[in-house]
Amino acid sequence: MATANSRELIARRAEKEIADGDYVNLGIGMPTLVANYISPDKTVVLQSENGLLGIGPYPKESEVDPDLINAGKETVTASTGAAYFDSAESFAMIRGGHIDVAILGGMEVSEKGDLANWMIPGKVIKGMGGAMDLVHGAKKIIVIMDHVSKKGEPKIKKTCDLPLTGKQVVDKIITERGLIEVTPDGLVLKEVFEGYTVQDILDATEAELTIDVKE
DSSP states (O other), X not given: OOOHHHHHHHHHHHHTTOOTTOEEEEOSSGGGGGGGGOOTTSOOEEEETTTEEEEOSOOOGGGOOTTOBOTTSOBOOEEEEEEEOOHHHHHHHHHTTOOOEEXXXXXXXXXXXXXXXXXXXXXXXXXXXXXXXHHHHSSEEEEEOOSBOTTSOBSEESSOOSOOSBXXXXXXXXXXXXXXXXXXXXXXXXXXOXXXXXXXXXXXXXXXXXXXXXX
């Protein structure tokens, strides 16, 4: 399971998937950490589906404004030039293809890039949020998550067991162990992170992986 340090590693690696000038939506949970690591060399606009364009880093204690929150109801900061709007406009941005990258959490990802990240049958949920719109509206979908569940079971599977958020929507998966690309020919392991080996990842992944790791 990802530790605080590995969550930071994942967030920092995910930031590298963002290009200068991108409009980016960060999902609830670990993805919101990415806001803390946006390179000062990039101009990136972070969007939240509850109606904020221009999210800044997490606030310091002296900066906390309880009325300024993201879609996960966490307090955030607003960058210079930020704009506020209603949910209808926010989802129009998403559905209209104006979001370049969405970085989302995941419960399961299949070898075809299917994503399950919104509910576990029998568990109480607050709502599906904007994930189903984001996976179809954003141009690039990055999933960041623990490589295995709390029970140690693979979360990158041949097929998802949980209800899907979207079919064949994921472009890349980043875990504490490595980076995997979703291609038309299946999943390709591209990077192995410090402390792990290719075999560690193969042993913890149910789906077939093609190995293309540069030394």
